[in-house]
Amino acid sequence: MDFEPIKDRSGRHATKWDSMQAFCGLTPDSAIAMWVADMDFDAAPCIKAALQGEIDNGFLGYFGNPGPVNDAICTWMAERHGWQVQPEWLRYSHGVVSGFAMVLEAFSDPGDAIILFTPVYHAFFTKARAMDREILQSRLELRDGQYHMDLDALAGRLTGRERIVTLCSPHNPGGRLWTADELRELAEFCDTHDLILCSDEIHMDLAFPGARHIPTATAAPGATPRLVTITAASKGFNIAGGETGFAIIEDTDLRARFDAAHKKMGGTPNRFGMLMTKAAFTEGADWSEAVRAYLAGNFALWRDRIGALPGVAVMDMACTYLTWVDFSGTGMPPEETTARLHGAGIAMSPGAQFGDGGENWHRFNIAMPRPLLEQAVARVESAFSDLQ
Ligand SMILES: Cc1ncc(COP(=O)(O)O)c(C=O)c1O
Numbered sequence: 001m002d003f004e005p006i007k008d009r010s011g012r013h014a015t016k017w018d019s020m021q022a023f024c025g026l027t028p029d030s031a032i033a034m035w036v037a038d039m040d041f042d043a044a045p046c047i048k049a050a051l052q053g054e055i056d057n058g059f060l061g062y063f064g065n066p067g068p069v070n071d072a073i074c075t076w077m078a079e080r081h082g083w084q085v086q087p088e089w090l091r092y093s094h095g096v097v098s099g100f101a102m103v104l105e106a107f108s109d110p111g112d113a114i115i116l117f118t119p120v121y122h123a124f125f126t127k128a129r130a131m132d133r134e135i136l137q138s139r140l141e142l143r144d145g146q147y148h149m150d151l152d153a154l155a156g157r158l159t160g161r162e163r164i165v166t167l168c169s170p171h172n173p174g175g176r177l178w179t180a181d182e183l184r185e186l187a188e189f190c191d192t193h194d195l196i197l198c199s200d201e202i203h204m205d206l207a208f209p210g211a212r213h214i215p216t217a218t219a220a221p222g223a224t225p226r227l228v229t230i231t232a233a234s235k236g237f238n239i240a241g242g243e244t245g246f247a248i249i250e251d252t253d254l255r256a257r258f259d260a261a262h263k264k265m266g267g268t269p270n271r272f273g274m275l276m277t278k279a280a281f282t283e284g285a286d287w288s289e290a291v292r293a294y295l296a297g298n299f300a301l302w303r304d305r306i307g308a309l310p311g312v313a314v315m316d317m318a319c320t321y322l323t324w325v326d327f328s329g330t331g332m333p334p335e336e337t338t339a340r341l342h343g344a345g346i347a348m349s350p351g352a353q354f355g356d357g358g359e360n361w362h363r364f365n366i367a368m369p370r371p372l373l374e375q376a377v378a379r380v381e382s383a384f385s386d387l388q
Helices: 020-024 045-057 067-081 096-107 123-130 151-157 180-192 221-226 252-265 271-283 285-306 334-343 370-383
Strands: 090-093 113-118 134-139 141-143 146-148 162-168 196-200 227-231 245-248 322-326 361-365
Touching: 045 271, 067 090, 067 271, 090 096, 090 252, 096 123, 096 162, 096 196, 096 227, 096 245, 096 252, 113 123, 123 134, 134 151, 151 180, 162 180, 180 196, 180 221, 196 221, 221 227, 221 252, 227 252, 285 322, 285 370, 334 361, 334 370
Parallel strands: 113 134, 113 162, 162 196, 196 227
Antiparallel strands: 090 245, 141 146, 227 245, 322 361
């Protein structure tokens, strides 16, 4: 497993590279893509082999009998995450964001509100707004360099129209691994205020060596009657193009309500996504360990160098490759930090897109060969060299 080779990914329908110009005006010939949450690594050999086998076999029609994929998921969740998932609790979606849309459809109506802990993954906003849901942004509190949920403040802001709390666990941006206590407190909050808890755990397989993601379901077994977990193999194994996510719903009544939405919005699963998911979870453990160790090395490099820039603070993290960097100490407005980064050929995600509290931050995807990351680090350093 060699993550070092730098491959030109442009011209191959990679959103991260081929949509960069539309996103921020920069072009792949001169800029480094640090926005979309894909890794610039080849997929695991077991995944390529699974796809190759399918191509060789030649049948590319509708996908049926998900049983072996269900089994792969259940075994992975038990062995890796200590959660005994039963096959009948699983429902597939066309990516995790469409699973999120099904949660909105199943458990809320237009005009209802959903709660997001911000700054958070931007597609929650776009999807909720497209479905005419209000958003109550509960700003995460920054304490000791880490985000914390302020449930007391949130309780005081509830209007009675809230139906769903969406937690991003691990958190994007910044890779926060929520503790069992925090997850339990959130579950109790949902119980007290009669809210559905939607736990998006798509980043579950990206904890660095020595760190651990805790599924909300295992931390808070009492949450079962109101808990929907949405997740995928896609982030941990870099196979998001397979557009395959799954919901895990233990409670029978909740599942029936989700199924009604699934009937409206779902469809036959994507053949390639299902086969990649199965290969990842049955044969991909070694690759997963290796990539997580490599990402931890990338993060150490990034934190040490970028965190050393005066006025720039890198949030510490033990999971994901989506680093979250605070530029407020530079005294510069976001327009200026954005202009400087773009001027240096860095296509990052501007912090404002993650909601309240993200305005003076930017998100940088560091999942790339280390020699390329070295170049990116040097560019960011040069953009702020006058601060030295
Ligand atoms: C928290 C979170 N949920 C969902 C997604 C995307 O899911 P999908 O591409 O499967 O719809 C992302 C992508 O980065 C994410 O960070």
